[in-house]
Amino acid sequence: MKDNRSVQMDFLLPDIRPNSVQLNAGAVLLPGFALHDAEACMLAVHRITQQAPFRKMYTPGGGQMSVAMTCCGPFGWVSTSQGYSYTRVNPFTDQPWPNMPTIFQTLAHKAAQKAGFAQFQPNACLINSYSPSARMGLHQDRDEGCTEQPVVSLSFGLEAVFLWGGLKRSDPTRQILLRDGDVLVWGGPDRLRFHGIKPIRAGTHARTGETRLNITFRFVAT
Template sequence: MKDNHPAQLDFLLPDTRPEYVQLDTGAVLLPCFALHNAEACMRAIHHIAQQAPFRKMHTPGGGQMSVAMTCCGTFGWVSTLQGYSYTKVNPFTGQPWPDMPAIFQALAHKAAQKAGFAQFQPNACLINSYSPGARMGLHQDRDEGCTDQPVVSLSFGLEATFLWGGLKRSDPTRQILLKDGDVLVWGGPDRLRFHGIKPLRQDTHSRTGETRLNITFRFVAS
């Protein structure tokens, strides 16, 4: 009989991948690194979303993102018809972004340290919610005003195919499967590599249902 819930099976079966995968000079995949803290992170996301609800923001081109987003920390990232920016106030509520939970700070610091970026102290956290069909086009993370610090990205729930490109949009991309609890860290010479997420496949996860949650940490120059 065909199983319609492979993501649930992946959650139950042991993961035989190595604990540390060097993707490039400054880029590391840490399989299952955040898995033991998944439930605590889910509770933290729920609390943040009560204060700053998930929204599908508009892009400068007039379209609407397929990914719903919220933020926490000193700075939050916003996309409007006027462009992309980091703000200290949530423009949708008029309130400061929720504080970054201690579990988030600890995971971001530990992952960055394991990847060779021991001094990372994020002040911005973006939380993306993907439903089936949602995607993230190839882009660079360059709105932070500082490229000396890495990006740390946690994945929970449904699997996703991460596109890892080069320093030019036209460079070839590699496809990297991200599973529940996986963490990606990239910085140094790889900090401005283009990257994205292929459209999420229809599936169900035992913890998050038909959703992938991605928590991304950055340092924004004030």
């Protein structure tokens, strides 16, 4: 209980980090950038998951992902035995993915603009739900068919340790602490860097309970 209470108190403490941290030439951390719109985002996630519930998908190798996922926007990302791809229809419901909320589009565009990618207009949004011990292995975001547009990633709820690697899987990684409301943007020369999330530590957050929510935006070439 002591650890859980401390996590809840952290939510109430002022964030004294700088407004922007340049990680690499094309990668920027924006601490607390999404906090002002956090409640609107949580409401939007709730509405999306009423139409497209969170599910833990299987990798092509047959293993089940520890992260539960859903999507919104014209394209959604799916993992099947045939591989990874973007689809216009949710294969679990046979319905189009829910519309991308305006608040999502606005936040993604503003964050990208602040990071130097003013022309970013996402057409795919992945929403990941991390419970304690859930993780994301090192990977590249390359299924979009376009590496000229950045990735914009919002974090809400429990803290996460983000692994920021190089252009090869074997390159060393940096560990970056992501807190509630933080936004990461990477593109340009850093668009294909390997990245991942270490196992989430157990705790409780005043906004999301025992969960970390990650909302990422991409542009998928049509």
